[in-house]
Amino acid sequence: MDAKLVNPFVDAFTTVMPQMGFPEPKRLKMNVREQNAVSKGVSVIVGFTKQIRGNVVYNMTEDTAKFIASTMMMGMPVAEFDAMAQSAISEMSNMLTANAATNLTGMGLEVDISTPSLSIGENFQVKISDAQYLTVEMDLAGHVVELDIAVEQQ
């Protein structure tokens, strides 16, 4: 896939997260991957259609997911990754992807996004592409959120 399509996702992350009360995220590393992603515990998939087709996965540990949910809910303690916390992470994924979609539109690409699907479990595999795709790790106040980006321009 084209590396220029990664920036809209990274920019969305660095723009949206501070608006929800997080410190400025830092981009850690970017890799090309061929195999399936292994979930860190919580993985949210959002799909794209129209001029961009593919999927993005927000992959994080349950601890990170709880930290994010708690911050989004104004510091409310989140002991269990329950329905409310799951809803917060889904919402975050939706906001990040919608923002990335807006960035892609700014590049002249018409896109539509699906609703997020949030999966929870241990060591399950996530396959989003038959080909190579890119992963970017973002540091969020010491927590790591991995973005797996497999999108192609039509």
Place this chain on the structure above:
Amino acid sequence: MEKVKVMIVDDSKISRAMLEGNLKKTNFEVCAMAANAAEAVQLYAEHRPAVVTMDMNLPDADGIECSQRIRAIDSDAKIVMISAMKDASLVAKGREAGISAFMQKPINTNDLIDTLMMLCQNKVGKVAVLRESYAKPFARALQQGLFSLVGVHSEVEVELDERRFLDVSGVAVIIGLTGYPVGRAIVSMEADTMHKFSMIMLDKESLEDITEEEASESVEESANIIVGRGVSNINDIFKDKEMRITPPGTICGSNIRIASPKLTTFRIVAKTRIGDISMNVGFAEGD
């Protein structure tokens, strides 16, 4: 569920009888039948049906003029044009006259019901509309798809799933739905069923001949075909609201929970001789 009143306008006695027959076992009730435009206007005022089916050719006016006259007494009147001919200029003129949907004779009962449900959303409730017009086309696609892909017959059930999550041990193929309504479909089955499915699909002799990768990819490709067909079933009816599918994301493992907050979800289960194959279709709440 309360019956929804329909008025049929058609100059042919046979067409009226056929439409009435189509609606007999449904949630719709024919409250009036008119053979010409004058009668249609009078009966509309009398019965105030929730929806009208309108033939194009009437002895005293055409269906478009008749629709205009009905809309003059009720600007919210819901009218579906049913005619032998359907072309772009007719649809354009009809839209101007306030006709909401267009169907061509002969009518398929499922399509007719889907269209009427869609037009009467407010009267029949959103969940019922989603079930009839959106979940059921996926159920048909699942049943037909399983038969054409692996030759298995199935009993298919559709039910509202209020659990807000789906537990999977085996494989789950997630396919996003964009357009209207936005949502996602998840086709899932247990590992054992997945292997048998792949064995039949790839025409292999035994389960040992199938790799894990082949097994999950067989299911992924099949899910793509089945969900694609479901979306085509829907797009065939609602031509102005194009639904699209995203490429699949496939999840494999044990004890995975897929959460669906804020989705109205239907569980569609196909019971087959190789095991249960489920499709969970969720649509965003809100609009």
